[in-house]
Amino acid sequence: MTDDKSRRDAAEHLALALTQSGMQRMAARVLAAFLFTDEPSLTAGDVAKQLDASAGSLSGAIKLLDALGMVERVPVPSSRSEHFRMRAEPWADLYSKQNTVIDLILQSTDRGIAAVDDGPARQRLEHMRDFYTFMLSEIPALLERFEARRAK
Amino acid sequence: MTDDKSRRDAAEHLALALTQSGMQRMAARVLAAFLFTDEPSLTAGDVAKQLDASAGSLSGAIKLLDALGMVERVPVPSSRSEHFRMRAEPWADLYSKQNTVIDLILQSTDRGIAAVDDGPARQRLEHMRDFYTFMLSEIPALLERFEARRAK
DNA sequence: GCGAAGTTTCGGAATTTTCTGAAGACTATC
DNA sequence: GATAGTCTTCAGAAAATTCCGAAACTTCGC
Known part of the structure; x- marks a missing residue:
């Protein structure tokens, strides 16, 4: 063809x-x-x-x-x-591969939090950690919801 | 300091x-x-x-x-x-910047769907479009949920 | 206005990434 | 086990990205 x-x-x-x-x-x-x-x-x-x-x-x-x-x-x-x-359904998998990168960022952020005393920088880093931790925890559920919708 | x-x-x-x-x-x-x-x-x-x-x-x-x-x-x-x-809360904003890239991918995908007759390729492209459309629609709610949790 | 301090722009150099072409390795068939 | 076709690896070349330094431009105080 x-x-x-x-x-x-x-x-x-x-x-x-x-x-x-x-x-x-x-x-x-x-x-x-x-x-x-x-x-x-x-x-x-x-x-x-x-x-x-x-x-x-x-x-x-x-x-x-x-x-x-x-x-x-x-x-x-x-x-x-x-x-x-x-592969038949590669997109969700591809997306979850980003988790590896986020993990890396989180590790570095934790290291930063350990390295600074309380203050503006510390607050900032903790907020950053909270955000990426949240995303990391929510993405699997998001992908599941897509699969569920698709199955119907 | x-x-x-x-x-x-x-x-x-x-x-x-x-x-x-x-x-x-x-x-x-x-x-x-x-x-x-x-x-x-x-x-x-x-x-x-x-x-x-x-x-x-x-x-x-x-x-x-x-x-x-x-x-x-x-x-x-x-x-x-x-x-x-x-900026105080830059992470959510940064994340939603990715939407621009997704938009670009979606546009190209639509163009592809318009260019091919029904068949395996068409099915594949439509699935791809569905996935990215779903992500695009869900991300704002996700970010809002983070803000809400954070506000408490 | 004039001078000083700071910022932006621009061309070129250096690093990094990516592609190719050739050589070697693997696999299926005979 | 020889052969022909295909894949992988590797070194070098090509291309793109990124950084620096110099010069032009802006802004503020005098």
């Missing part, structure tokens, strides 16, 4: 938006390729050809997307190459 | 964590300086000296933090230089 131009344009456009949200450029383009295909699976070679990128880039990008849980390997016995496709 | 070593270490540590979450390096360091000070306000020169950074860098970093709503100008009539301090 051949992608028409407006489809590819839209894919590149979305890749750009994902890039601006912090994702690596090539990883974003590869993800868009998986998002926009009607094929049941793609190989690294397929995507490389489609995006006119090197095999090396694809290897790195797919490795990242796999680690993020955005794509998964598809077993295809009679093929020599690895086949990949997007 | 002079910052002791453990305080500065903690500040640099937190700056590093913020950097890893996507913030510019110097902006993160400047933000940490404002977080950890007990002074009512700091000038660009104060921070430059403390961080051993150039006036040019400070200008850019403070401009960014100001645009993000993390710091604000403090009027100090009898001083020639601009004084800054952290």
